Amino acid sequence: MMGIRQTEHGVELVRTEDFDLAQTLDCGQSFRWRQEEDGSFSGIAFGRTLRILREGENLLLCDITTEEFNSVWKAYFDLDFDYGALKLELAGISPVMAEAIRYAPGMRLLRQEPWEALCSFIISQNNNIPRIKGIILRMCEAFGRPLPDGGHAFPTAQDIAGLHLEDLAPLRAGFRAKYLLDAAQKVASGEIDLDHTAALPLEEARAKLQTIQGIGPKVADCVLLYGMHRLEAFPMDVWMKRAMRVLFPGESPSLFGKYAGIAQQYLFHYSRMHPELFESKRAASGA
DNA sequence: GTCCAGGTTTTTA
C-alpha cells in the first residue's frame, strides 16, 4: 500500500504505483483539474485548491496539513482502497480488460461531490471534453464562492436555484442551461436529497435522478459512479457501447461484477485512446 | 459549410 508522510512542503505520498496524476485527473471523470506548464496538476474540490507535484516515485500534495489530507483528500483520491488487488481481480476476467488496465495502471476512481458530478455530467451530454471544462469553469467563476487564492468553489444548488435562465447565458451551455436550473431547484428545495439518493437501491436511485430534466440513464449512472461512489453503476456512453460491442461481444456489464464502474473507467479511457479499434464499426451494426 | 461531441427530449410514423 501507499505510504504518506508530512514534509515542510505538504503531504507526500510514497509508493504510488497505483496513482498516476494524468491517468486519474485527465481521464474524463472530472473536469476541474488542469496540468500546469511545469507538469504539476491544480484543481479545486470541496472548496479547496490543491496543487500536486510528481517527485520521482512520489507525489507531493503541496501546502496542506495531515489533517486536511485525512479529512478531504484521502477519501477524494480513494486512497484507502487497494487498487493493486482490484486490478489483479479485473485483469483475470479477460485479456482485453488486462490490456486496458496495463494501459493506465495508475488510474483511480475519484469520490467527487454528488452535486458537482450531477452538474458536470448534465453538461457533458452531446458535448466534448474541452467545452465541458470551459462551461464548468465559467459556472464556477460566475456563481461559485470566491476562494482566498483566487479560485472559486463549485456553486451550490442554492447558488443556482434562484437564477433565471438568462442569467446562465454567459456559461454558453446551450440547451443544457435549463437542465441545470431544474436540477438546482429540485436539490435546493429538498425535493431531491442527494445524500439520501446515494444510499437507495441502485434502480431507485437511478429513477430518482432521472426525474431531473436532462438526466437520462447515462448521466444518472455517471452521478452514481463519480458522485456517489456506487461502483456497480456502469455509464453507457457512445464509447462504452462501441467497447462492449467490439471488445466484449455478447457480454453485459455484469461480466465485471461489483466493481463494474471502475472496469468501465479503464475501458472508457483505453477505448478513447485507441479509436482505431472501432474504425470498422459500420460493418458490425447490421441486422 | 459540414460534422461531431461521455445524451435527452420532442416529434413523427
Next chain:
DNA sequence: TAAAAACATGGA
C-alpha cells in the same frame, strides 16, 4: 413503441 430529428455551442 420505435426511430428520427432537434437541441446550443464551438472546434476540426
